[in-house]
Each structure stands twice: as structure tokens, then as C-alpha cells.
Amino acid sequence: MTQTEMRPPLSRTGAADDVRGKGLGGNSVGLLGSAVIGVSTVAPVYCLTSTLGSTAGEVGLQMPAVFLAGFLPMLLVAFAYRELNKAVPDCGTSFTWTVKAFGPKVGWMCGWGLVVATVIVLSNLAGVATSYFWLLAGELTGSDPVAALDDNKAVHILTCLALIAAATAISYRGMTTTKGVQYALVGLQMVVLAVFVALAVSKAGDLTGGVDFSWSWLNPFEVKSFAGFTAGLSLSIFMYWGWDACLTANEETVGSEKTPGRAALVAMVVLVGSYLVTGVAAQMAVGSGDTGLGLANPETSDNVFAALAGPVMGEALGVLLFLAVLASAAASLQTTFIPVARTVLAMSTYEALPPSYARVHERFRTPGRATVVAGIATGVFYTVMTLVSEHVLVDTIYALGLMICFYYALTAFACAWFFRRELTRSVRDALFKGAFPVTGGLLLAAVFGKTLFDMWDPAYGSGSAVFGVGSVFVIGIGLLLLGVVLMLVMRRRSPAFFRGEVLTVSTPALVVED
Numbered sequence: 001m002t003q004t005e006m007r008p009p010l011s012r013t014g015a016a017d018d019v020r021g022k023g024l025g026g027n028s029v030g031l032l033g034s035a036v037i038g039v040s041t042v043a044p045v046y047c048l049t050s051t052l053g054s055t056a057g058e059v060g061l062q063m064p065a066v067f068l069a070g071f072l073p074m075l076l077v078a079f080a081y082r083e084l085n086k087a088v089p090d091c092g093t094s095f096t097w098t099v100k101a102f103g104p105k106v107g108w109m110c111g112w113g114l115v116v117a118t119v120i121v122l123s124n125l126a127g128v129a130t131s132y133f134w135l136l137a138g139e140l141t142g143s144d145p146v147a148a149l150d151d152n153k154a155v156h157i158l159t160c161l162a163l164i165a166a167a168t169a170i171s172y173r174g175m176t177t178t179k180g181v182q183y184a185l186v187g188l189q190m191v192v193l194a195v196f197v198a199l200a201v202s203k204a205g206d207l208t209g210g211v212d213f214s215w216s217w218l219n220p221f222e223v224k225s226f227a228g229f230t231a232g233l234s235l236s237i238f239m240y241w242g243w244d245a246c247l248t249a250n251e252e253t254v255g256s257e258k259t260p261g262r263a264a265l266v267a268m269v270v271l272v273g274s275y276l277v278t279g280v281a282a283q284m285a286v287g288s289g290d291t292g293l294g295l296a297n298p299e300t301s302d303n304v305f306a307a308l309a310g311p312v313m314g315e316a317l318g319v320l321l322f323l324a325v326l327a328s329a330a331a332s333l334q335t336t337f338i339p340v341a342r343t344v345l346a347m348s349t350y351e352a353l354p355p356s357y358a359r360v361h362e363r364f365r366t367p368g369r370a371t372v373v374a375g376i377a378t379g380v381f382y383t384v385m386t387l388v389s390e391h392v393l394v395d396t397i398y399a400l401g402l403m404i405c406f407y408y409a410l411t412a413f414a415c416a417w418f419f420r421r422e423l424t425r426s427v428r429d430a431l432f433k434g435a436f437p438v439t440g441g442l443l444l445a446a447v448f449g450k451t452l453f454d455m456w457d458p459a460y461g462s463g464s465a466v467f468g469v470g471s472v473f474v475i476g477i478g479l480l481l482l483g484v485v486l487m488l489v490m491r492r493r494s495p496a497f498f499r500g501e502v503l504t505v506s507t508p509a510l511v512v513e514d
Helices: 032-044 045-089 092-100 102-142 144-151 153-172 175-202 226-240 257-284 305-334 337-349 368-388 390-398 400-418 427-453 470-494
Strands: 010-013 508-514
Touching: 010 102, 010 305, 010 470, 032 045, 032 175, 032 257, 032 305, 032 337, 045 092, 045 175, 045 257, 045 305, 045 400, 092 102, 092 153, 102 144, 102 153, 102 305, 102 337, 102 368, 102 390, 102 400, 144 153, 144 175, 144 257, 153 175, 153 257, 153 305, 153 337, 153 368, 175 257, 175 305, 226 400, 226 427, 257 305, 257 427, 305 337, 368 470, 390 400, 390 470, 400 427, 400 470, 427 470
Parallel strands: none
Antiparallel strands: 010 508
16 A cells, blocks of 8 residues: 555645635735745845944954854744745734734734834835935935935935835835836846955955864854844844745735745745855954954944945945945845734734725735835834934834744744644654754744843833943834734724634644545
């Protein structure tokens, strides 16, 4: 008797019986387009210029090793997303899946964590895109006064709002428009990054501070302190955030059960490869020292590419690096609307948020109201934070890591619990539905706890405090508590959802096919 005869094929029933259609435009994106959206949302060139220096400052030459260490939990969580998407392909992703695994309250908070993290990222990306817009304008015109316009608060805010409006409009018009824009912007980023890497390697030894390559750079055990490693790991995890955007577009993707999960894994591989080769090339060219062109120089560590553009690429090609960072921030600004709008759409469809957010544009087949409200919320948040205190804005961005670990870890644990009846079915199920997601969730939970502990110290972030407690801690916990308050309000307005009558807690029921 063959193995197939001994173990008849299984089908899964019941898990997605209560999943509702949203009216989104189906079959709008394929594998390549979905992977491009995942890469774009992460904004690799922007992440590199803003975190290469900070990571080098924490772990020195072991920066590539920390990039690998940060990749591991994200890869394990990506397996969870892939398996959950196969069973329940819903644009609510983390929200929908955690509701079905743990119930409406945990699911609501998981959705809230994703939404608030995305709004924070959107505001940060808009600010970065604005700064690079004026920096690039100054480079192209050769005018320092033009570049200095970014320091004018009124000009900065108005430019930022204009970019947010443009990104909102593109997202509003649907996935086809989004996909076309992203091919151009992501392609530009990858080409310029490849040129930078090639020139950096070719100039190894010619610039002050350059270091010969060593395989020890890829060994995380070479990091001198555990505190430095955890700090670098937190930065590294932030550099991978956003790959799950291609999953939230699952209802608009060709082959919604399998394509988004594959696209997420493709995006992850592209990202880790880009980070590793860029980190190695940069260290070979200028090293990780804290003086001169060294990556850890505190005067340039928050914008490494601005310092390296001229020395590595020359004045003519250096402008392309500024353009690539602008394209990276602008592309991510546009695609980051995808997860927040579709999560809000799903929460509204399942009566966890007011019904008005469930409206889909008749022509573009997009969550129009949710997209517009996300754009307005981003603009208001950034404007208020900028006018009140830039320290508050900086500390809010620092609190972002807490939200990321929160909802990614919950989703990973939800995978193992949702598929708990299948874990003994095969080695593959035990690994990809159980062991890998749980390990990824535990790693992110550990980072969450360590970050929460570090945030208590006022020195974390901008250095400001509230009654002796670090303002980053206050903001991070405050945002989570705000979610609890809003959940209690919605519980009174929509009791059916919170009684589990709309989206039910369930696990796949396995039946033997004849």
C-alpha cells in the first residue's frame, strides 16, 4: 500500500466559513507585483541610510551579523503568515487571524497595534521624504538656500502634507496604479544601491577607515556586549518591518491563497540580501569607526548616505543616491497605506469598527474612506507632533518597535494555536505551523520585553521624561492603553463582534477526501 493510500488527502473546512468578501478588485496583482509591494513598504534604501550608522555604533563590525539575526525572527513569522493566509486569505491578516485563534478582544488589540504602527511609520516616511525632497532640490540647483527651506517649519509641513496627499491619491486609485508606480520606484532603488555597492567595494582601501573583509562580521557571538546586541537587534527588526503589506493585498492578488505568502518570502530574501551586501561594502569602504567617514560617526550616523554619496560615488552619481532615498521614502509612503486601509476595512466589515469604513469605491475597488482617513490621520498626527515638540515625534518613532513586536508576535502565536490539531500530522506541519512561528514569536516577545524595560529609562530616545519615566515608555504604553479604551467603546457600540457572533473563534476541521 502506498503512502497516499495509507494517508488519504485532507481538505480543510470551517476555518474560513465566516470570512466576508470586501468588494476589493480581485486579480489585480501577481507574484512579482506583490513582492515589489512588500519590498517597497520596507523602504530598504531609507532604512539603510538611517540605521547603518546607528547599528554600527551599537555592534561595530558585526553589523552584518545583526542584520542576519534580525532576519531570523521575521523569516519565522513570515512562515506563520504564509500558512495562515493559505487557510484564511483575508485582507485583515493579523486582525482576522488572531480573532479566529484567540477571540475578538485579542484580535482587536492586534489590529490596533498594526494600525497605530502604520500611522507612525507613515508620518515618519512623510517627514523623511520631505527632507530629501528639499535636499535633492538643493543639490540639483546648487543652492544652499533651497536646501535650507526644509528648516522652515511652515514650508516643511506644507510640503509634507502635499506628499501625503499625493500618496493617498495614488493608493485611492487602486492596486493597478500602485503597482505601476512601485515598479519604477523600487527598480530605481535597487539599481542605485547596486551601483553604490560596486563603487564602495572598488574603493576599499582608498578611503580613510576602510577595513578588509572578514567572515567574523557575520558572527553575532563576536558582539562585545549583550546590551549592544539587543539594541542592534531592535534596529535590525525595524529594518524588516512592512514585508507583510503584500499579505494585506491578498484579496486583490492572483492566487490569493498562495501567491501573497510566496511574495512575502521573496521580499524577505531580497531585503536581507540587500542589507548584507550594502553593510559589508560600506564597512570595507569606510569602516565602522566614530570619526570621519566612519559609519558610527554620531554627526552622520542618522543619514549615512548623505555623508558617503560624494566620497564613494562622486558628485555626479552621488545625486542619484539622494534621489534613491527620496524614491524609497516616497514609494514606502504610498504602499504603507495598503495595510492600514485594508486592516481598517476588515475591522469595519466584521463590525469591530464603525460601518462607514467598510465602503469600497465602486470604480477603483479600493477601501476609499479608510484610505482617505488614514491619510488625514497621518497629516494631522505629523503636523501636531511637529508643532508641539519634535522630541515627542522622535520618541513616538522610537515607540514604534514596541508595536511591531506586539502584533507580529501575536500573529505568530495565533498560527500555532490555530493549527494546533494539525501539528502532529507531518514533520512539515510541526515545523512551519508550530515550531517556526512559536520560535519567531518568542524571539519578538523577548525583544518586546527588553525594549519595554529599556524604555523606562529617560535616556532612551530623546532623553525627555514624564514624572521620571522615559517618555518613550509613556508613549508606547499610552498608545496600547488608548487601544484598550477604544476597544471598550466599540464593545458597547458593536456587542455582536465582541460576543464572537460575527467572526468566530475556530480551527480548521480536517476531513478525509474520498
